[in-house]
Amino acid sequence: MRESEAAVLKKSDVSAFFGSLASDMRLIAPKEAFGGDVIFDAIESPKDIVWDYGHDIYPPKRFLLPHYEEMFRYDCRGRIHIQPAPKPSPQAIIGIRSCDISAIRFQERFFTQPIVDPYYKDRLDATVLFGLVCTKPPRRECFCICCDSGPWLESGFDVQLTDLGDRFLYEVGSDKGAKATEPRAYLLTPARSEDFAERRRLELQADSLFQTTSYIAKAITYISADEVPDEVWEELGSTCFRCGACTNLCPVCTCFTVDDVENTDGTFSRCRSWDSCQFSGFTREASGHNPRSAYGQRVQRRFYHKCSYQYIMRDGRHGCVGCGRCITACLTNLGLPDVVKRIRRAMHAYLEPETKRSEV
Amino acid sequence: MVLTPSKPLRMWGVTDSPSADLYVPMIAVIEDIIDETPDTKTFRLRFEDDEYAQSFSWEPGQFVEVTVFGAGEAPIGFASDPAEKRFFELTVVARGKVTKAMHAMQKGDRLGIRGPLGNCWPLEAMKGMDIVIISGGCGLAPLRPAILHILRNRGDYGDFWLLYGARTPADRDYKYDLEKWAKRDDMHLLQTVDVADENWTETVGVVTVLLEKIKVNPENAVALTCGPPVMIKFSTIELLDMGFSEDRIVTSQERYMKCGVGKCGHCCVNHVYLCTEGPVFTYAQLRALPEFRL
Numbered sequence: 001m002r003e004s005e006a007a008v009l010k011k012s013d014v015s016a017f018f019g020s021l022a023s024d025m026r027l028i029a030p031k032e033a034f035g036g037d038v039i040f041d042a043i044e045s046p047k048d049i050v051w052d053y054g055h056d057i058y059p060p061k062r063f064l065l066p067h068y069e070e071m072f073r074y075d076c077r078g079r080i081h082i083q084p085a086p087k088p089s090p091q092a093i094i095g096i097r098s099c100d101i102s103a104i105r106f107q108e109r110f111f112t113q114p115i116v117d118p119y120y121k122d123r124l125d126a127t128v129l130f131g132l133v134c135t136k137p138p139r140r141e142c143f144c145i146c147c148d149s150g151p152w153l154e155s156g157f158d159v160q161l162t163d164l165g166d167r168f169l170y171e172v173g174s175d176k177g178a179k180a181t182e183p184r185a186y187l188l189t190p191a192r193s194e195d196f197a198e199r200r201r202l203e204l205q206a207d208s209l210f211q212t213t214s215y216i217a218k219a220i221t222y223i224s225a226d227e228v229p230d231e232v233w234e235e236l237g238s239t240c241f242r243c244g245a246c247t248n249l250c251p252v253c254t255c256f257t258v259d260d261v262e263n264t265d266g267t268f269s270r271c272r273s274w275d276s277c278q279f280s281g282f283t284r285e286a287s288g289h290n291p292r293s294a295y296g297q298r299v300q301r302r303f304y305h306k307c308s309y310q311y312i313m314r315d316g317r318h319g320c321v322g323c324g325r326c327i328t329a330c331l332t333n334l335g336l337p338d339v340v341k342r343i344r345r346a347m348h349a350y351l352e353p354e355t356k357r358s359e360v
Numbered sequence: 361m362v363l364t365p366s367k368p369l370r371m372w373g374v375t376d377s378p379s380a381d382l383y384v385p386m387i388a389v390i391e392d393i394i395d396e397t398p399d400t401k402t403f404r405l406r407f408e409d410d411e412y413a414q415s416f417s418w419e420p421g422q423f424v425e426v427t428v429f430g431a432g433e434a435p436i437g438f439a440s441d442p443a444e445k446r447f448f449e450l451t452v453v454a455r456g457k458v459t460k461a462m463h464a465m466q467k468g469d470r471l472g473i474r475g476p477l478g479n480c481w482p483l484e485a486m487k488g489m490d491i492v493i494i495s496g497g498c499g500l501a502p503l504r505p506a507i508l509h510i511l512r513n514r515g516d517y518g519d520f521w522l523l524y525g526a527r528t529p530a531d532r533d534y535k536y537d538l539e540k541w542a543k544r545d546d547m548h549l550l551q552t553v554d555v556a557d558e559n560w561t562e563t564v565g566v567v568t569v570l571l572e573k574i575k576v577n578p579e580n581a582v583a584l585t586c587g588p589p590v591m592i593k594f595s596t597i598e599l600l601d602m603g604f605s606e607d608r609i610v611t612s613q614e615r616y617m618k619c620g621v622g623k624c625g626h627c628c629v630n631h632v633y634l635c636t637e638g639p640v641f642t643y644a645q646l647r648a649l650p651e652f653r654l
Contacts, residue, residue, distance in 0.1 A: 071383050072383070072384055076429035076470075080470050114636075115382065115621050115622055115636070116382070117623050118382055119383075254623070254625065256623075256624050257618055257626070258433060258618045258624065259432065260427075260429075260430065260431060260433070262430075268429065270433075275625070277625065282616075283615065283616050285615070286434075286456030286616075289588075291615065291651070297651075304631075305631075308630075311631050314631055
């Protein structure tokens, strides 16, 4: 966006600003939960927002693709009556990180092309994303800098906030963002050149603070060409616990399963809930035949989806936003950067001439 | 000529249905139930809404998501004559939760139907060619609309070979059709079973042994296959050996599916969603997917 369109929101006005926004929509923001963890949830008052929260392990994707979502409800006692699920009400996700916004844009493309998923689209249309830039990487596992998804975004956000100490730089990135800003614009002041100078200084500083990096490009080459030997996948798969944490905590993953659940009043709800390609039941057919029965095949599946040229062509980007959650969640080092590293190492050994290897 | 499976004229969710209905089924009534084998039944269905029933059209190879209210949803291929506008039929083996519940249903009961979904057999592009259809067990069901279409427009196609394999003579679907087809002199029907009974006069063995008995010129022929994965695999190997080119071996691939519209991720093989880009593929297309390598 152009610098002239940016504004400044003083921290002393933050409560008034989001208090006013709360009259238009439900506010979702990082807040302290039981036990001291910070998670995204609906807040009562802007005072509940934890602005310096670092990084949440449970991504806010669940406000667009709920963990458990009713698609419609039906009554099949007597004449069948189908009742569509109610339309979602407006919400703002405040303080969402750039990696998670990038993931939502990825999901938006997936869920609207070529066939439009009405539930995801309705929720996204009713959601305003107030991004909060990480002026320093909140955790050592962060590597958005390698994934074109942060720390600052050029586009994709509705509003992007950068913490400049006593004030936020306030950038509007979409019509939806402009619409949500307009009634409260009197609380903003135009940004001055020193605000941008400070932002640039923070950008340069942040870039140097990343502790995790991942050279995904090479892995993409090997995976796309199907050159990674099955033994490498088998070895990776042999350590997997099939817990599904990587895919459930991934802000990009979208796979779901569908079930008809009986309600206490005798009606049924058709519900969709998160599923994981790491579970053996994911591809098991009614006959018992399972085309992806080996653990290695399922790990391969996950990384083919994240890191293959074929998916980049389809989705417009590779399927990792560098949030680092899979690194934190995996008990056996099957986080994306680790696997990328192991694939590169294995391929290096594999492609090395026979003579050279025997000398070692 | 390079053969690629056809895109349907109407595709659920893209062109002909309002997006709000993408996951919401339409109500259909069971008009008749035909027992095929001990574990297979054919359900004759008609939409409750007359206007919708009349506008509903589909093409051979496509499928629907069937809702058994109170049990869930399952993908089932069309199995009837596509020219028949009054009703359509689905042939169902009782295997999982939904299909078992479906088998317990009676004439007059109501089901939910979402579709038509997926692409279709390339029947237009196949005109003028000799046709070999290889099917195993309940794999005959998604091919039956194509067979009925070919027989209805017999003059458009060359020599027609239908090879069908089943576990036992009693496990064959559409015995009433097979009887009629065996009597026709404008097609060749070859059948085989794994285990014969005392009345069985035809071949015993796997379906690929029938391929040795046919006389076709692969230059101007196309093979359609559907059946268990192992049957498809060995038929493909055999057909390639016979000289069929990779784009003339056409298969309907089935996987565990939930949504049918390319969103749930279950049927995705490499980067291809079988439900929207398939289920019909040529071997030339499948070969590009490492998961389908022979």
